[in-house]
Amino acid sequence: MSIASRKLVLVGAGLAAATALALTGCAQAPSTSSGSKTTSSYLPCIVGDTGGFADHSFNQLALQGVTAAAAKEGTSYKKVQSKTSDDYASGIASLISEKCNLVVAPGFNFVASVKAAAAANPKVDFVQIDDNTISAPNVKDVVYETDQAAFLGGYAAAAYSKTGVVATWGGAEYPSVTIYMDGFYDGVQYYNQQNHKNVKVLGWNEATQKGTFVGNFTDQTTAKTDTQNFLNQGADVIVPVAGSLYEGAAAAIKGSNSSAVLEGVDSDIYQTDPANQSLFLVSILKRVDTSTETAVENAASGKSFDNSTYIGTLQNNGVGISSFHDYASKIPADLPAKLKTIQAGIESGSIKVASPSSFQK
Structure with missing residues (x-):
């Protein structure tokens, strides 16, 4: 197979994701799971991409950041796994329905769904990893050099x-x-x-x-x-x-x-x-784990949500x-x-x- 034939076709992906968010009532949302420690009412959550939370890499690091922050703050957390790209918007919607205060979305694939969800749910905060194109008061973009x-x-x-x-x-x-x-x-x-x-x-x-x-x-x-x-x-x-x-x-x-x-x-x-x-x-x-942990911990500890873009570099150890x-x-x-x-x-x-x-x- 040629290189060109294996390029990912992105046309229409953003529209599909946004549309899926609006139609979550028509599709079954992925199942959620949560941590057990509950001494705080703040609920951080994470939606995983299709690579899975056991990928020894990106998704796993983001989950580690959420769980570490939850442990420090004495709160539980929830996670939902996307089996296909059709689950992105519905997964986010399911976490919002679980009363999540903050949703972490690890990866470029989630941009359209996060943008739509953030606009529709201004009281829910989002951490969008690997993109800096969403300009919203309740979205923190996290990117890395x-x-x-x-x-x-x-x-x-x-x-x-x-x-x-x-x-x-x-x-x-x-x-x-x-x-x-x-x-x-x-x-x-x-x-x-x-x-x-x-x-x-x-x-x-x-x-x-x-x-x-x-x-x-x-x-x-x-x-x-x-x-x-x-x-x-x-x-x-x-x-x-x-x-x-x-x-x-x-x-x-x-x-x-x-x-x-x-x-x-x-x-x-x-x-x-x-x-x-x-x-x-x-x-x-x-270092997705440490930057995610910091973003979640800051939000959970009672500080006002910081929507400024974080850029991880060699200099700041990102x-x-x-x-x-x-x-x-x-x-x-x-x-x-x-x-x-x-x-x-x-x-x-x-x-x-x-x-x-x-x-x-």
Whole structure:
């Protein structure tokens, strides 16, 4: 299947989501579940995307943020899982009907539904993660400059690669995905410039904004196939920007007896998925858990709701890079020091990271 044929078709998605919200009485809402501790009347809630709360990544991190805040505030919480995109609006509506004070929506897919729900329910607050286009008094946008952290990941991949070929691919073609790929691409190019090398990047071209996408965040078979294609072309460091679809990439590496490694995104996959930790060189961190926890805790603690946009950066520790864990003795000895210097350069502005999807234009 060609790259183009697997691009996610977004036309009409926003209208469909908004329409679904208005028609929630016609569809059965997903089931909800809640925490057990109840000493406060404030009720934070979260609606999960189709990748699931056990994705070892984005959705799981957001849920951790909600549960941590609820525990600190001595309150319960509720969650609802979307099985398909048709559940986005109805899931939010079901949480509102449960008297949730605040609803966390992790991901770009929820934008249309959150926008409609926020307008219809001005007394309910929302935390919209991975988008900064909703301007409403009861919506807090939370976004991340993951290109900065991915730049470090790209440099590390190029420094580690034995074949001189690395790769990245995405789940769906969203700005929150391609910003990772841009940063990774730039980091590899910076390595090449600084070290007079020619490490090649497969799967993404920042200049053309074209690359390889599964088309969703659930198809492990295609994830495995795409990874195998890159292994066949000599890639020995691969970065899937696709939630739990890294599992398909891991299966491809294990099935081919390859010595290739992966880089995780969002969470430190070495820590969250012990079954595959031996494959992870490093992870590019998007600290959704801590930023979600802070937003929920601030709202729950009696402070007025803050609808200002939060932008996670290297400087404010909203994004970052994990330890090299088992690979600490296998990377170039000077790599950690170089990454520290590069990070300082990004934070000061002397090293430019300029993804077209950047939130700091």
